[in-house]
Amino acid sequence: MTPFTVSAHPEDQNLPSWAKPVAAWPVVSASVKQSIQNILAEQTIKKTMESLKADEDLTLKQNIALSEIPAPPFNEQKKAQAFKELMITAGITDAYIDQEGNAIGIRKGSGNGPLIVLDAHLDTVFPLETDLKVVQKNGKYYGPGLTDDTRGLAVLLSWIRALNANNIKTVGDLMFVGSVGEEGNGDLRGVRALLKENKNVDAFIGLEPIPLGAVVSLNTGSVRYEVSFSAPGGHSYGAFGLVPSAIHAMGRAISNIAKLQVPSVPRTTFNVGIVKGGTSVNTISPDATMEIDMRSDGTKELQDLEQKVLDIIGKAVDEENKSIGQNLAVGKNSVTVNLKKIGQRPGGMTPNNSPLIQAALESLRAMGQKELVIVGSSTNAGIPISLGIPTVILPPGGVFEGFHSLQEGMDPTDGYKGSQIGLLTVLSVAGVQGVSQPLINKK
Template sequence: MSTEKKNLEPGLPPLLPETKTVMDTLMAADLIKKALQLAVDQDDLCLQEQIAITETPSSPFGEEIRGKDFVERFTKLGLLDVHMDEVGNVIGRRPGVGPEPRTKLIISAHLDTVFAKDTNFKVRQEGNRFYAPSIGDDSRGLAGLLQVIRMFQELNIQTLGDIIFVATVGEEGEGDLRGVKHLFRDPNVDVDAFMSLDWCDPSEAIVGATGSLRYRVSFDGPGGHSYLGFGQPSAIHALMRTGKVLCDLEVPKDPKTTYTVGVVKGGTTVNSIAAHASMDIDMRSTENASLLALRDKILPCFEKACEEENAHWGITDEANKVKVTVTPIGNRPAGQQPYESPVCQAIRAGLLALGLPLHMYASTSGDHNVSLSMGIPSLAMGAGGRNWKMHTLEEVYEHVDAYQGPQLAFLMACAMSGVNGVTKGFLKKRAR
């Protein structure tokens, strides 16, 4: 059976005429051709930066060392107003030269990893393959971000709109997107589009945001000896009573909606009535309304399980009852956008201009969730090369045609923001 990926572009609606005109004009300009060649010429430099970034430790809620490194890198590259904000995001601005009000585009990659602070991040090379935790996710994105900046700076390419470069914190897991949530804490934030460089393969476009709600559900009771205390309610039994509801629950296929109990803990010994048990549950959907409807079906079953466990043993004394505590541990909003969205138009036009296929056009979860849920055109994309075994200690990055990632991100930024003396952009100021 062939494993060749299908090019999805022919099955999508045609690009808007303005999109094609802008991209054709860019690709005919000598200045843009020089910038695209610069990405090829600096491919090894970008790789060496990727390795250095990988070997700079970063962990959940422990991004400060990488963050300080990026303050220095952004400053050396000549960005303006470079600073680390209150939560650890590193921000640098490249103002446009167009008339006010100018469009504002954020291009980002994330500083954090899923790995503990004592992880060995040393990179091992075998041919054109590199092995290390976070070598692709998201060290490649961060290196690609630096390369895009160089393409603008070294050739003094003046965009009409402003571009803000951000190295974010808290993208992974229990970081719960805290970096971008801080960036977009004001619903009237002056940002018109958002791009996240978040893995490697540039032919993969994530244009929808899968929302998620995560909870830690803790059951607590008096516990006791399994024989002498028989008749006391059990925290584990209460947790188990939720099983029928959770296992038999039906969810929509469209919009795709899912749930799973990913972690279960509880008890101390085989001959003890459990005083504590807990589960972590993950709920997801590409539509916020479906996600909230799923939440409203699931959450009541935990209290009901306690009531059933206490009633089974005839427990009426509040001090001896099993009780439940539901603690939110993750909240990622969902969002969708039409084909006409400027970021969707930009990535498709950029891939066509570079002669690359579109292998993925889908929804998943990442830094783009927050802005897309607010109606801001947003996507996540690859930054060049190929990678697999993400989120494992054996993560692999293959350095092949890696310059195409920065080329694509650069073209998208130029097409949306416009380039002085070349073409206007097709990104519009967002209504507020």
């Protein structure tokens, strides 16, 4: 991948440290500008935007209620059911849960327009036993999973209510999705299954807790491994120096992985996130396991990092065996290693001249907001982008902090502004009957 181009306002102090620009803002075509102007000129659309503002208290209430339902990957069923029922209450009476566990509701258009997926993920990074109770402090709300990505789910519900309350009829069909498996080892299973089942999707718009004014058009590629070390084990005193340790081999690997130097552009990262093993303090460990996550905005850079990590693991096993005089290839007392790939997320980017990216930018400007930066991130977007589907990730509104921590928090002040900009983007690409044609073509 070529070096990234600086975007319009990379110096903005509201940007988090990870928000490195990946593209310049596009030139918005006259047709995109005219479409959005036509939409905003309609009185019913103006009322719809006001509805989003008036709905913010209910949006926040549902945001909190949904976030207090445990939903780690592969355990999203209760939250999916709750989201489905809320979609029905909001006006999509035939909402359902698919075989993979995604909660889906379709709001039909005229019948001859594109199919637009509107997605927020149900799962969070927190184990089932985590205390998810939301607390309020100094105008902010704190709770694990409150923002990532439950805020997005709540905004999808607000969009449904606003569209129905104002009888907005789109040209394209809108598929509202609460997806499973975005976090951790879920490996994007929800969206993978969704797009395998629905091959006629024409555009994909996701909501994630990013700053207002930021747009995600690039998906960060990632690869994850579970690395299992095995050894014969033995007494920590009696077998000392006679048998290798699975934990020591893993420790050697982690130490050398931590010393790796990776590019800052394209942004490339690694993390050993889980380690476990051993049987007792006085037993030379017969087993040890670690899980490692590697990511990059560059395909070659990710491949290079993966190979370096695998080489380090092999050398660590060799070194541990040699420390007791064993040969890696032979000997019943050797440490061995098993590599299991537990996740691989495709990278890629929606072209900057896509009408979808232009619509997101023009919607920002039309609603009086400042564009900040086009960034890359690792989200559900990787699957549709890899399939050639125009894709963008937008902010749901609000100011967020503490992602993936027990201190995850949100200031909801003026959060409706993100909701308004997002829905305007949706209406422009889907088209509004009698007002504007879709900016995205039906397949």
